[in-house]
Amino acid sequence: MTQTLEIRPDNPHRKAGRPRANGVKASTATRHDILNAAAALFVARGFAGTSTQAIAAAAGLRQPTLFHYFKTKDAILDALFMLALAEPLAIFKRIEALPGAAPARLYAAIHADTLSLSNTANNVKAVFLLPELGHPRFAQARAARERLIETFARLIAEGIASGDFRPGDPARLARLVMSLDEAPVALAAGEAPAQARMVADFALSALLIAPERLGAIRDEALALMSE
């Protein structure tokens, strides 16, 4: 598992096209470069606080060139939302179909979500903290993220029903878990796995009636995922 969110070069064989004004050889994955630059800037300055000029400059382009790759500025943010959601959505779907007990599957989901988001270049996960996510024009991305939270909620409800988790409102607990996943963290290279484990351990310890089972549940979860 742990497919990275690496975006494939839009056109790996590209040679045509006017040279860039800055003289730098064009990347073969300009779209990817734009998304990376935009993610870093949106997270640092906000969406409205980042001009298309700033994104273009960070990607080594003139401002109007962005509109060759994205119809509007909104479309850039939408692509980032969808990019950060694609992998967790696929993994969660798989996890929900697995046979294991609720605690191990919840551990696996939290672990995979934190890891996938941390994996992505330039902490794409932090885009979910942007207020724009709440705007109607990004309803699709918001709905996809709600599906992730609902998966957490279902697994939590299952664990409460089975007597593994302490009683509580699964929907609210699921939101707390998601806010742990999306906690803004500056990760050095290679720290993502440790962060994923810390977050999943923290969440499961909070939910379990018998937290001394954490180690066994972690092992079961990681075994589930490596199948």
Add this chain to the structure above:
Amino acid sequence: MTQTLEIRPDNPHRKAGRPRANGVKASTATRHDILNAAAALFVARGFAGTSTQAIAAAAGLRQPTLFHYFKTKDAILDALFMLALAEPLAIFKRIEALPGAAPARLYAAIHADTLSLSNTANNVKAVFLLPELGHPRFAQARAARERLIETFARLIAEGIASGDFRPGDPARLARLVMSLDEAPVALAAGEAPAQARMVADFALSALLIAPERLGAIRDEALALMSE
């Protein structure tokens, strides 16, 4: 305790001044109204995505009137940050001086922080999720918030040393706790105490080696605070 963050009317006896263009009688707490309007808009649309025109309209004023109360748009956000930080900073200072054991004091801190933020009109707490908090011009607010996180970290370190909490990196755990406190939640009226309890219970359950002590710790914490 639980002093609310209610802002005092800047000038409760005001009668002078040109009438408003919208005909509505001027509030006696215009500054307060502006902050409330701005908080709701910043959280919904982001800081740069909210025009001073929009804030003024929501407060029943013409756009330039804002600048009678705040020198710049930045100053509005800065006032919001400081407003949301004032109460937790005061409470944390008190808690650190209290004699109780680390778990109860940590419980008290988390509970008070979640409650204080939820108390404030218009979910001011969500302003801490705005990317602008990271900008140098808001360094003072960011530093104040870091002091809150350091209080969590000190209490967590103390609890680990005393054998109450499971081992871990106090600084990272403190950030996880803060992200629970600031989890974006739409609270109906009167739900804030339940949310504060849920967050504090969740955090302490995750940290304690013996989570069956949670009930006793909660009682101790609430007793501490009502002294």
Add this chain to the structure above:
DNA sequence: ATTATCTATAGATCTATAGATAATGC
């Protein structure tokens, strides 16, 4: 005389479009 507001507007953006241009590909 003081206060809180207003109207008008300068100057600085910022998004997106139109259309030219300099490469490669055939």
Add this chain to the structure above:
DNA sequence: ATTATCTATAGATCTATAGATAATGC
């Protein structure tokens, strides 16, 4: 012929200032 880029710019903002105005206070 197609592609990726460029330059130039229209039109729509948006912040903040200047200075007038309509109340109350003395």
